Amino acid sequence: MPSFPLSYLIFIAMSSPIAINILLPALPNIAKQLNVDISLVQLSYSLYLCALAFGQLLVGGIVNHFGYRKTMLLGLASFTLGSAISGGFGNIEGLLIGRVLQGLGGAIAMSLARALLVDGSGKTKASQKMGYIIMAIAISQSIAPLMGGLINSLLGWQLIFSISVLQGSLLLMLTLKLIPHHSQQTQRPSFRENITQYKTLLQDRDFRTYAVANTLVAICFYVFVSSSPYITNTFKGGIHAYGYWFISISISFMAGGYLSTLINQHLTLDKTIAIGNSISLLGAFLLLxxxxxxxxxxxxxxxxxxxxxxxxxxxxxxxxxxxxSSINKQSSMAAGLMGFLQLLSGALFAQFIPLIVTSLPTLVFWLIFTCMSFAIWLHLRHWSQNSKQSKNT
Known part of the structure; x- marks a missing residue:
């Protein structure tokens, strides 16, 4: 597997975070212009998340059938077409259909950006470079709402999607140039074989531990994002203050991602994870x-x-x-399954958190602390078991 330019992989990874967040400021205006209920327009966000989750689950099987090049082209074509449909039709039906296509394409792009990095750079170098992708995602999440609000005010909500159309088109051209035709030999397994491979991933102790720990930490973020608008509803400063304070979350995430690229040059993966989890647990404790x-x-x-x-x-x-990298030759399926677990768990928690906030707000912070505690315990237990096995051998 050849090594791909990091800038190309970063540009791919940024596509979906921009697409999902850039529309958020315009949702009330869309509901008003289309004369539909806000809950119906909100589906454009929920359906994107669902498509993103299930798309990442399916991407491994698609790669096994068509290889990296064709799968990436298929995903970017779906992303670009969905972006054009979302903004081009000017009605709620086109918006919702387009967002599903956008989400499916974005799922392929996100999963393959990580898989191509690991396959092309190797486990050690990939851990150093992965932080740059995380930083790019954090930047995308920060600037996307500002971009969307500005375009909506000056040009209208439909032209918001021109950003994703342009990005998808550029990525299609770059993919045709950078990914060779035979970047991966296609295996064309059956549906049952694909299910078996996912089962194998879930049975692998290394993959299961790292994926579940990663999901638990992500749940802390989804719980906070879902609850904070309700918690801050009576705070001084209003919605503008909330927006500025929320940027601090993205900056912190970006700073941590950059630091991980430095730490991974000197420490093992498990030591880096333990450092990050310990800092997060301290933050969760102080928050509580x-x-x-x-x-x-x-x-x-x-x-x-x-x-x-x-x-x-x-x-x-x-x-x-x-x-x-826990299982050889299944990196795309591992990336997709891990993304599916994270997004689906986040969506489920996000759906019920507003109900919890209105009835028992402090439960939100206990939940964040509990998830973080379980994540660090799970990883330390796994690390200890691996260390004992290494000494015995």
């Missing part, structure tokens, strides 16, 4: 204490969460590298 014993404000809510996210920025790229 501030919400239980101090007057709640933006600083008390966001500063401890910045610490959680900073630790996640360190642990996530290393967790992903360890999980994807």
């Amino acid at each position: 204490l501030t919400q239980l014993f101090l007057d709640t404000d933006y600083a008390g809510l966001f500063l401890p969460m910045c610490l959680v996210t900073f630790g996640r920025g360190i642990s996530q790229p290393t967790n992903q590298t360890a999980a994807i």
Whole structure:
């Protein structure tokens, strides 16, 4: 497998985070212009997440049938076409159909960016480079809502999708140039064989541990994102203050991702994960204490969460590298399955968190602390078992 330019893989990884977040500021305006209920427009976000989750689950089987080149072209074509349909039709039906196609294409792009990095660079170098992809995703999540709000105000919501159309078109041209025709030999396994391969991944202790630990840390983020708009509803400063404080979360995530690229040059994957998880656990503990014993404000809510996210920025790229590289020749399926577990879990928690906030707000912070505690325990237990096995052999 040849090595691909990191800038190309970063550009791919940024496509889906931009697409999913750039539309958020325009949702109320879309509902007003199309004269539909806001809950119906909100489906454009929910359906994208669902398509993103299931698309990542299916991407491994698609790669096994068609290889990396054809799969990437298929995903980018779906992403670009979905972007054009979402903005081009100017109605709710086109928006929802387009978002599903966008999400499926974005799932392929996200999964293959990670798989191509691991396959092309090897486990050690990939762990160092994965942090740059995490940083790019954090930047995308930060700037996308600002871009979407500006375009919506000046040009209208339909032209928001021109960003994704342009990005998808450029990536199609780059893929045709950079990924060779025979970048991976196609195996064309049957549907049953694909299911068996997913079963094999879940039975592998290394993959299961790293993937579940990564998912638990991600759940902390989804729980916070889902609950914070309701928690801060009565805070001083209003929605504008919330937007500025939320940027601090992305900056913390980006800083952690950058630090992981430096740490992985000197420490093993497990040591890097342990450092990131420890920082996140400290942040979760401080977040719980501030919400239980101090007057709640933006600083008390966001500063401890910045610490959680900073630790996640360190642990996530290393967790992903360890999980994807745990089984030889199944990196695309491993990346897809891991993304599916993370997104599906996040979507399920996000759906019920608003109900929890309205009935028992402190439960949100106990949940974040519990998930982080279980993640660090799971990884340390696995690390200890592997160390004992290495000594015995």
